[in-house]
Amino acid sequence: MQTLRLLILVLLFFAELLAAQKGSQAPYERIIRTYAHIQINDSAALPQIRVLIALAKKENNAAQLTKAYHDALHYTPSEDLKLRYADSAITAAHLSCKNDLISTAYLGKGIVYYFNYKRYRPALQEYLKAMSYAEKTDDLYLIHKTGYHLGVVKSYLGDHADAIRHFEFGAAYFMREMEKKSHPNLLHNMRKGYYNSIRQMVFCHQRLNNDAKADSLISIGERGVPDHRDFKLVRSYFHQFRGISEFGKGIIRKAWKNSVRHFLKLKETGILPGLVLFIFIWVKTGFSWGCIKRPWIFLEKWIRCTNANSLYFRNSVKITSS
Secondary structure (H helix, E strand, C coil): CHHHHHHHHHHHHHHHHHHHHHHHCHHHHHHHHCCCCCCCCCHHHHHHHHHHHHHHHHCCCHHHHHHHHHHHHHHCCCHHHHHHHHHHHHHHHHHHCCHHHHHHHHHHHHHHHHHHCCCHHHHHHHHHHHHHHHCCCCCHHHHHHHHHHHHHHHHHCCCHHHHHHHHHHHHHHHHHHHCCCCCHHHHHHHHHHHHHHHHHHHHHHHHCCCHHHHHHHHHHHHHHCCCCHHHHHHHHHHHHHHHHHHHHCCCHHHHHHHHHHHHHHHHHHCCHHHHHHHHHHHHHHHHHHCCCCCHHHHHHHHHHHHCCCHHHHHHHCHHHHC
């Protein structure tokens, strides 16, 4: 009887401890709910995030402070502030001594360098730091997510062969996870990871003139990409790559028809770089087929009308003119 009472007291102690720990997160969760519905890059969320940062500092909660700075990075539209919040997240993450948070913080800074500043070498350095900490965790999703970003930036820097290695490694992981009976939200994320890895491999193989391999991967994307609004951009990329492939093989009529068919779908995504390249293929195939007589005048007018980035355009067209 004495032993039973002692066991009950121990169990009650741990139950109260767990409840206290769970309850301590409640104030953070309440604040997060006040801005979770706001769109990324909308500064309207920042006042509440500042409250979150102040609470985490007051309670010396390095993990929550890291997450708060990470949220601030996402919601501020200022590129300079994004970089400052990224540095703050890294500092807080190191205080937490949690490798997953440290990895995510370095990854966040790398993304700011890559996406906002177009500074690819600094981005690569941050991604490498992120991977060094991710590999110390058991979080396979974080490891492969970081590997995907490494592949993307290496591709931009011209190291397509090494980039392919990252994408192949990631695609194999995402495929294994897709085959499991996972929660729909998890399955959705794994599909995004898989098909984005495939389309990045296509880009690299086309740049390396591995046409047969690129075509086989394009077919995987065309057959498998889900008919869901979140995959509209990914699907458009595969149509774009098919157009590049057909044009390269001299299948002008088919390339033209494909480009016309999917132009509006790509335009809806609002992603300018892919749209610029697709427009180039459309016009160039139309000229070769005889549908457009003066293609460069057409392109010039289109670029002016859409305020297209001419530097990106000049870099993009190398794919089809090489």
